[in-house]
């Protein structure tokens with residue numbers, strides 16, 4: 302049985318919301334408290350649940366599913382788009398089973414990076430050689446900073462926006478762009 306939410310006075314709630322908005326503005330770098338590049342731009346503070354129970358109620362519940370922390374994050378926004386796996390050894394044995402991630406943007410500071418994530422034997426988490434990535438967060442210093450704690454996962458650049466990634470029947474990797482372009486990555 303769910304307990305009722307505690308009563309809130311108007312002024313207390315307003316104050317809490319103002320504090321939350323201010324905190325998010327600081328995080329997003331959009332407020333008067335100075336930019337730092339963290340992102341919370343598309344989900345306004347007014348939509349944040351007041352209680353964990355309320356947050357859980359709003360989740361779409363797939364039978365048998367459970368929420369858990371992200372497997373990987375960038376500290377400052379690196380918008381990813383398509384995800385796809387390399388299936389098979391056509392591109393080289395070392396790439397078999399790896400997850401490739403495409404970019405959601407193509408701009409001067411990010412011409413469309415591709416990222417490569419290796420997974421463990423049980424295929425339920427990522428593995429990294431760089432000790433700084435073992436916390437599963439790339440603590441980059443600015444949006445589009447791909448080198449600070451990002452060297453290991455940066456796989457390619459200049460691919461533009463990539464909306465779908467698939468291994469083809471020929472074992473090559475195919476990247477689809479929003480303008481209808483299809484690029485193939487194959488072994489020379």
Ligand SMILES: [Ca+2]
Nearest residue numbers: 433436438440
């Ligand atoms: Ca880190």
